[in-house]
Amino acid sequence: MSKKRNRSLKSILPIVGTMAVLLTGCSGPAAGSAADGPPPVKVGYFPLAHTASVVNADEEGLFEAQGLDVELIQTGGGAAAITTLVSGSIDITYSNYTSALLAAEKGLPVMLVAANDVGGADHGIFVTSDSAIGTAADLSGKTFAVNNLQNVGTLAVYALLEDAGVDPTDVSLVEMPYPDMQAALERGAVDAIWQVEPFQSGALAAGFVKLSDMFTGTMADIPVAGWVTTKKFAEENPEAISAFQIAISESGEDLQGHRERFVELVPTFTKVPVAVVEQMELPVFESDLNLERLQQTADLLKKYEITKTSVDVNSLVVK
Numbered sequence: 001m002s003k004k005r006n007r008s009l010k011s012i013l014p015i016v017g018t019m020a021v022l023l024t025g026c027s028g029p030a031a032g033s034a035a036d037g038p039p040p041v042k043v044g045y046f047p048l049a050h051t052a053s054v055v056n057a058d059e060e061g062l063f064e065a066q067g068l069d070v071e072l073i074q075t076g077g078g079a080a081a082i083t084t085l086v087s088g089s090i091d092i093t094y095s096n097y098t099s100a101l102l103a104a105e106k107g108l109p110v111m112l113v114a115a116n117d118v119g120g121a122d123h124g125i126f127v128t129s130d131s132a133i134g135t136a137a138d139l140s141g142k143t144f145a146v147n148n149l150q151n152v153g154t155l156a157v158y159a160l161l162e163d164a165g166v167d168p169t170d171v172s173l174v175e176m177p178y179p180d181m182q183a184a185l186e187r188g189a190v191d192a193i194w195q196v197e198p199f200q201s202g203a204l205a206a207g208f209v210k211l212s213d214m215f216t217g218t219m220a221d222i223p224v225a226g227w228v229t230t231k232k233f234a235e236e237n238p239e240a241i242s243a244f245q246i247a248i249s250e251s252g253e254d255l256q257g258h259r260e261r262f263v264e265l266v267p268t269f270t271k272v273p274v275a276v277v278e279q280m281e282l283p284v285f286e287s288d289l290n291l292e293r294l295q296q297t298a299d300l301l302k303k304y305e306i307t308k309t310s311v312d313v314n315s316l317v318v319k
Contacts, residue, residue: 041068041240044075044084044093047270049197050117050225050283051094052262055269057251066243074269078148079103082110082228091233092244096225098152098306101298104316105307109231111318112294114245115286116226116252119156119215122197122281123224126208128185133192136164136212142191143172145181150306153194155297156219158304163217168304182206198272201280222297223290234318241318252285289317 045051054072057063063070073090075081078099085093086108094116103110125144127133133142139161146153158168174190181193182203194214195203204210215222227248234241255261259282266277294313302310 038069038240040071041092041237041244042071042073042090043244044073044081044090046075046077046081046094049122049262049266049270049277049280051269052255052265052283053116053248053251053285054094056255056261056265057247059265060251060254062247062250063243066247068240068243068247070244078151080148082108085110085228085230088230091237091240092227092229094225095228096152097223097294097297098155098301099148099150100226100228100316101301101311101313102150102307104311105309110316111229111231111234112289112313112316113227113229113234113241113318114248115223115289116248117224117283118286118290119213119219119222119224120281120284121213122200122283123156123214124195124200124203125160125192125211125214126182126185126195126200126203127192127211129207129209131191131209133211136160137166139164139192140166140170143174143189145174145176145184145190145193147176147178147181147194149173149175152224152297153214155300155304155306156214156222157194159218159300160212160214160216182208197280197283198266198270198276201276202272204279205276218300221284221293223286223293226286226289229318249287252287256285257282291317 043054045054058070058072075084075093078096081093081095082099082103084090092113100110100112133139144157146157154173157171157173161168161171176184178196178199181195184190185193185208192211262282263274263277266272267274291313298311298313301307
């Protein structure tokens with residue numbers, strides 16, 4: 001259901017509940033059956049162009065077509081989303097895979113539900129127009145802003161630097177929210193920033209220079225983020241998980257390359273102006289979990305000592 005329809009339903013539930021009680025006495029057990037249905041599945045998402053997949057599935061009735069009632073809830077990125085998930089506040093969440101793998105290594109009961117997007121031209125490294133940084137190799141000794149230190153951005157920067165012949169430890173990573181990065185770059189608080197759509201298009205419009213794609217070389221086309229749940233929810237709600245997998249895959253396929261729908265949809269939940277969305281690089285959606293590439297991510301996490309072990313990705317997939 002759409003958010004608007006969800007809000008409408010919430011406003012009439014007390015009336016429906018009262019009517020159900022009155023009808024039970026004269027219509028038998030069947031009269032209250034509608035009130036006994038399962039609660040909505042709470043799905044967390046971070047407001048990026050990439051989560052248009054879940055908003056589109058909701059607005060276009062793809063969840064409803066699978067018999068799934070969904071309530072969308074905006075979350076923080078990466079580790080914050082995982083924390084909200086494990087606390088039980090939401091049932092499924094969008095998360096970069098790095099944060100999910102880090103959580104799994106710490107013993108948190110997270111499971112991979114479905115794929116969403118891979119790294120492409122929609123992620124970029126930006127510097128100021130007068131910066132002396134001209135290549136990735138020039139980042140040595142510089143400060144670089146990522147949205148979360150326990151995130152795929154950290155992994156991508158390390159791999160990018162190593163590909164350029166730079167020791168990853170020679171770059172100082174600074175954690176800050178995407179919306180704050182451009183101002184920090186402008187005032188010289190950092191030397192380079194990672195921007196993902198729709199922030200990337202905003203950076204270009206503001207006159208910042210794209211040094212390179214974020215996911216290139218070793219990390220080219222790497223699976224970046226997908227949908228995660230807890231082991232408990234997966235075991236207790238297999239039908240809901242299956243319905244979600246089908247709907248989110250259909251939504252990604254529907255959106256792929258359809259700029260008109262993106263321009264219509266993305267400003268409604270990111271608050272990014274239409275003019276900016278019209279210029280953005282579209283996300284690359286992925287319908288199936290790529291276990292081979294995800295295991296590569298797990299192995300790189302160990303290589304760069306972000307994790308102590310190489311997590312077995314296959315053991316985290318909802319069967």
